[in-house]
Amino acid sequence: AISATEDKKGPIINDTTFVNLKDYSQNFVYDMKYATPDNFLKEKVYDCAACFLRLKTVNALVEANKKFMKKGYKIKIFDCYRPLDIQKRMWKIVPNPEYVANPTKGSIHNRGGAVDITLIDKNGKELDMGTSFDYFGIEASHNYLNVSQEIKQNRGLLKKIMIQKGFNSFDSEWWHYNLKSALKDSISNAKWDCN
Ligand SMILES: C[C@@H](N)C(=O)N[C@H](C)C(=O)O
Numbered sequence: 292a293i294s295a296t297e298d299k300k301g302p303i304i305n306d307t308t309f310v311n312l313k314d315y316s317q318n319f320v321y322d323m324k325y326a327t328p329d330n331f332l333k334e335k336v337y338d339c340a341a342c343f344l345r346l347k348t349v350n351a352l353v354e355a356n357k358k359f360m361k362k363g364y365k366i367k368i369f370d371c372y373r374p375l376d377i378q379k380r381m382w383k384i385v386p387n388p389e390y391v392a393n394p395t396k397g398s399i400h401n402r403g404g405a406v407d408i409t410l411i412d413k414n415g416k417e418l419d420m421g422t423s424f425d426y427f428g429i430e431a432s433h434n435y436l437n438v439s440q441e442i443k444q445n446r447g448l449l450k451k452i453m454i455q456k457g458f459n460s461f462d463s464e465w466w467h468y469n470l471k472s473a474l475k476d477s478i479s480n481a482k483w484d485c486n
């Protein structure tokens with residue numbers, strides 16, 4: 292059966308439809324790294340800083356953010372849907388599946404089911420997660436235990452609530468989460484509308 296969801300704006304849309312997160316919640320903070328030159332490609336590879344995802348991913352992320360907000364935190368977003376062509380460019384620079392998904396298999400970002408995120412506090416300050424976003428080294432791993440109690444707690448909080456809301460964590464990157472129900476969705480290379 293095809294599952295459908297009542298959209299706030301009226302029409303019933305399928306939960307695999309790509310939507311813009313900002314149309315569903317104003318409670319996220321954005322730092323869309325690939326829409327700036329401040330990323331490992333050293334180039335702005337997106338035309339605009341928008342977060343597109345499948346509706347089911349948006350719904351799960353909004354639910355997770357509600358839980359974080361009850362604790363005084365908010366999600367800050369680094370990346371959402373990523374066109375396959377950009378995945379290919381990333382793989383040319385870092386051909387290591389621990390840090391960049393092989394474009395021949397496709398990333399869950401290419402399927403609209405993955406997000407790269409961190410948490411911020413009431414002052415907008417990022418919680419200490421031990422490394423910066425896209426730090427491609429062992430220190431970014433959930434399994435790297437030579438970090439402070441505070442970092443373990445911060446990573447643990449992010450992971451606990453994201454898992455509760457239907458995401459899988461990714462061992463080698465504390466910031467990356469895959470929606471479980473999107474793992475087999477189709478890969479897209481569509482570029483979003485920036486208007
Ligand atoms: C490149 C990095 N931000 C990331 O998302 N890596 C995972 C493994 C991916 O490419 O899916």
Ligand SMILES: [Zn+2]
Pocket residue numbers: 370400405406407466467468
């Ligand atoms: Zn990611």
